[in-house]
Amino acid sequence: MIVLGIDTSCDDTSVGVLRDGRVLANVVSSQDEIHRDWGGVVPNLARRAHQENFPKVLQTALKRAQVSLSDLNVIAVTQGPGLAVSLEVGITQAKELTLTLNIPLVAVNHMEGHLLSPLIASRNDRAPLQIEEVTFPALGLLASGNHTEIVLIHELGRYEILGETVDDAFGEAFDKTARLLGLGFPGGAILSRMARQGNPDAAALPLPMRNSGDLNVSYSGLKTAVRHLTTEISGGDISSLTQSQVADIAAVFEKAAVGTILLKFRRALEAHPVRQIFLGGGAAANLLLRSELRKIAKTAGAKVYTPSSRKLCSDNGAMIAFVGWLKAQRGEFASADMLDRIPQLRLQ
Ligand code: KG4
Numbered sequence: 001m002i003v004l005g006i007d008t009s010c011d012d013t014s015v016g017v018l019r020d021g022r023v024l025a026n027v028v029s030s031q032d033e034i035h036r037d038w039g040g041v042v043p044n045l046a047r048r049a050h051q052e053n054f055p056k057v058l059q060t061a062l063k064r065a066q067v068s069l070s071d072l073n074v075i076a077v078t079q080g081p082g083l084a085v086s087l088e089v090g091i092t093q094a095k096e097l098t099l100t101l102n103i104p105l106v107a108v109n110h111m112e113g114h115l116l117s118p119l120i121a122s123r124n125d126r127a128p129l130q131i132e133e134v135t136f137p138a139l140g141l142l143a144s145g146n147h148t149e150i151v152l153i154h155e156l157g158r159y160e161i162l163g164e165t166v167d168d169a170f171g172e173a174f175d176k177t178a179r180l181l182g183l184g185f186p187g188g189a190i191l192s193r194m195a196r197q198g199n200p201d202a203a204a205l206p207l208p209m210r211n212s213g214d215l216n217v218s219y220s221g222l223k224t225a226v227r228h229l230t231t232e233i234s235g236g237d238i239s240s241l242t243q244s245q246v247a248d249i250a251a252v253f254e255k256a257a258v259g260t261i262l263l264k265f266r267r268a269l270e271a272h273p274v275r276q277i278f279l280g281g282g283a284a285a286n287l288l289l290r291s292e293l294r295k296i297a298k299t300a301g302a303k304v305y306t307p308s309s310r311k312l313c314s315d316n317g318a319m320i321a322f323v324g325w326l327k328a329q330r331g332e333f334a335s336a337d338m339l340d341r342i343p344q345l346r347l348q
């Protein structure tokens with residue numbers, strides 16, 4: 001079965017093509033350049049860029065996959081969560097394709113795409129884990145620019161959110177701290193690189209909600225704490241910070257940000273002693289998060305599975321095609337007349 005997956009949930013226009021769950025092509029057109037000057041994603045600019053970029057991204061994906069439109073069996077598209085005006089573009093294109101080609105349409109939850117991305121096999125490699133090897137329940141940790149969730153995977157297609165952020169997301173906190181330190185947009189990856197040169201114990205930040213009694217986290221308080229720390233170190237003039245001071249602040253922040261979510265994840269693992277843990281989302285590329293999560297998993301006798309490439313961590317069409325392939329096999333199709341975007345779509 002050849003599935004084409006479309007994701008326009010935020011600021012990346014992406015189309016993936018999979019044959020039987022294996023990636024043939026995964027093309028992503030980033031809009032970072034467009035939104036950089038604004039320090040964040042501007043919805044109307046994102047919509048226009050999706051409309052302009054989509055035809056080229058589609059053609060490039062088909063060419064790389066060496067398939068033509070008539071070879072496609074299913075179209076999968078992100079229904080939510082995401083920016084309404086951005087989701088709209090992908091859904092309109094998906095509907096047009098299914099009607100022209102007379103093939104079925106599948107609606108996909110973007111977060112399910114991130115969650116199951118460790119199962120995706122790239123063109124030549126094996127996936128880190130084959131679907132038949134998954135033992136349920138499993139636990140998922142999702143960390144992206146808009147979401148931070150601890151998910152119990154009862155089985156494929158049946159999920160329960162055990163804990164989540166009550167305000168800012170993990171990646172968002174990195175982006176905002178990077179902006180505070182003048183490191184650019186989107187700053188998550190840059191901040192994390194800086195942190196490697198710094199001393200994580202140069203100062204200590206509080207872990208918000210550590211005693212909240214649930215599995216939720218907060219990143220807004222951490223953002224304020226790192227702002228105070230920065231003011232204290234710089235004497236109020238951020239431009240006076242040395243490279244080494246910036247690196248220390250980045251390291252202190254990263255340690256607290258990772259510690260915040262992993263404190264709750266450890267509790268989730270105690271309550272649900274699973275063998276397999278899936279890490280997904282753009283911020284799953286964070287090396288400290290990966291290594292600290294692996295330590296917790298090892299102690300508990302579990303194993304962590306991550307997407308096989310950086311591209312499969314961040315927003316991409318292949319993960320949408322993958323979930324579309326699973327849903328198509330279960331006969332879970334959407335109606336092209338009825339399908340509408342759900343910007344606040346949840347995993348359960
Ligand atoms: O999943 P994604 O591509 O888009 C959303 O659906 O949000 O995630 C992007 C987010 C951004 O906030 C970005 O700064 C963050 O992931 N990110 C990182 C790292 N690489 C990307 N955050 C922390 N450490 C990283 N290495």
Ligand code: ZN
Nearest residue numbers: 144282314315
């Ligand atoms: Zn995402």
